[in-house]
Amino acid sequence: MSASGNILTFEGRTHFGWPWRKRTEADILTATEERLILGSRLGKINLRAGTILRIERSGLFPCFGRGIMIRHRSQDYPSGIGFIPAGTSAEALLRHLLEYGYSVAT
Numbered sequence: 001m002s003a004s005g006n007i008l009t010f011e012g013r014t015h016f017g018w019p020w021r022k023r024t025e026a027d028i029l030t031a032t033e034e035r036l037i038l039g040s041r042l043g044k045i046n047l048r049a050g051t052i053l054r055i056e057r058s059g060l061f062p063c064f065g066r067g068i069m070i071r072h073r074s075q076d077y078p079s080g081i082g083f084i085p086a087g088t089s090a091e092a093l094l095r096h097l098l099e100y101g102y103s104v105a106t
Contacts, residue, residue: 008100010028011026011086012027012029015084029085032100033101036102047072051073055068055069058082068082068090068093
């Protein structure tokens with residue numbers, strides 16, 4: 001994680017359904033109070049804060065999950081976008097996003 005001014009940056013893996021893919025380079029999640037931007041294998045995913053319904057832990061059993069699921073209403077992308085952070089916990093990522101004003105399910 002990196003924090004610069006009002007911008008958070010996390011490295012990890014983005015997924016749309018099945019999260020276990022083989023790829024060496026990290027995806028980047030950038031968060032501001034206005035939007036979340038994911039640099040992923042499908043290109044740049046740019047979600048305005050107003051389109052995000054909630055962000056929650058994800059996994060087969062969410063209480064043990066290592067990642068988060070971003071639920072949104074933007075028609076340009078799949079309705080659920082998963083992100084598994086590297087080098088930080090899902091709890092820490094959710095805590096930071098809550099501080100930025102996002103609707104986080106605890």
